Amino acid sequence: MRRIMLEKLKQHLPKKEFTILTGARQTGKSTLLKELEKYCKEEGMAVTFLNFEFKTILADLDENPLNLLNYLPQSEGKNVVLIDEVQYLKDPTNFLKLIYDEYAADIKIVATGSSAFYMDSRFEDSLAGRKKIFTLLTCSFDEYLTLLGKDDLLAEKSRIIQNTNAKSLKITQLKTEWDNYMIYGGYPAVITETDVNEKVARLRELRDSFVKRDILEAGVQNEAVFYQLFRLIAAQVGSLINVNELSTTLKVRSETVTHYLQVMQKYFHISLVKPFYRNLRKELVKMPKAYLLDTGLRNCLVNNFQSVQMRLDKGELWENMNFKLLAEQYNFDELKFWRTADGNEVDFVLPEADIPAAIEVKFDEAQIKPNKYQKFRDAYPEIDFRFSWYNAFNEGFFRRI
Structure with missing residues (x-):
């Protein structure tokens, strides 16, 4: 099912700011990310979906956030990176800040994460001006x-x-x-x-x-x-x-x-x-x-x-x-x-x-x-x-x- 939020996420893809999707558990954030991946592929965008349930990927990015580059395809345009449950990283705020500051022209991150991540004051302070937060409510x-x-x-x-x-x-x-x-x-x-x-x-x-x-x-x-x-x-x-x-x-x-x-x-x-x-x-x-x-x-x-x-x-x-x-x-x-x-x-x-x-x-x-x-x-x-x-x-x- 296509949610109204999907259109908002699509419209925000060309923006430089990273896209952060939040909301209560079981409202469909992961499903939306998969829908966005499908859309990106249909539009010919370079897109990578990272599942942090795979511990090897998680450990690799925990060791060095710049290891993200090794997972991205070569592309003439910007790479779209979709991350579900970004809070699994040891320091998700630092990860997003570093990638934005060094590679915002080349990489667009769309991430979901638990509310505990957004409760961290470092998230708001360090990512000021670097992200836009979208809140997914239960279905209209x-x-x-x-x-x-x-x-x-x-x-x-x-x-x-x-x-x-x-x-x-x-x-x-x-x-x-x-x-x-x-x-x-x-x-x-x-x-x-x-x-x-x-x-x-x-x-x-x-x-x-x-x-x-x-x-x-x-x-x-x-x-x-x-x-x-x-x-x-x-x-x-x-x-x-x-x-x-x-x-x-x-x-x-x-x-x-x-x-x-x-x-x-x-x-x-x-x-x-x-x-x-x-x-x-x-x-x-x-x-x-x-x-x-x-x-x-x-x-x-x-x-x-x-x-x-x-x-x-x-x-x-x-x-x-x-x-x-x-x-x-x-x-x-x-x-x-x-x-x-x-x-x-x-x-x-x-x-x-x-x-x-x-x-x-x-x-x-x-x-x-x-x-x-x-x-x-x-x-x-x-x-x-x-x-x-x-x-x-x-x-x-x-x-x-």
Whole structure:
């Protein structure tokens, strides 16, 4: 399956900067690298794929980064070197810096690696101006439909969006797929499982096996507390994160909670959304709100795979889904929320977007009370204000999201 990210990687190939692809485990980074290798060969580029599972190659490059040259074919143009899991090197930052400084005109590196590598401050300092980082999230809804081979529904969705008067005979099918997408999320291995029980089993494997690898890699000392915190965050998505309250609940130091939240962010399990404010005297404090980067993993953590309409937490789930949709379009640090001391709140604000926007999320259209948000509109008339709702689900749904 071709991911949207593949086009971004293709476009970045001619750039001098090295390309760094990051994201949570099992989102498809290795598969993307193979797709890029295929593309390079089709375009007649000199391309080399290095698999660091081969210990002899790894040892050779650890001994001397310039040994890389021995693996490259003779070429009139630039050599493209694709490296999966670059963190297996003893000093990946030094390796990338040396190759860039000496051979950037001749070699283009595209590398994936674990989040522990990107947590290293040396990576940011030493490779400043030498790399561009791309973050691969779990599949978008369009990618979900493509992976399932439902090209007819993808085409119908596109027709609905392009024609504001369009009515669809497939709207029920689209709603069914959207509901499944919200419940089970966008991990490729989960999407392709046809049996519901197997989908849940896959998500539990992600929760237990792959998240545990992140925990070990990050040096987390108390695995049980980490999971407790993770479940608390999943259960209260969209709520303010009060570190002191969480530390009291979990009976650990606030520094431990802060560290574990940082680990969850670095491994692309959660994102902390900061408040948007211009008047420090009127708008509330700087506590962030938390969202998970995949709703399937979120539902696994709270152990709830009920249908959307049956859920007691459908409002929180829909708000988290809106965060995921926005995260597919904007950088994490561009997403804000607005909240004042007297209780006024707007779920998402994008003050730095090309067209600054604010979005208030409601599960049901009947819950919308426009006058409640007049204070925000008066304070920021330059920001386009709109609502996002789930019910009633019709063709307009796909024109709003």
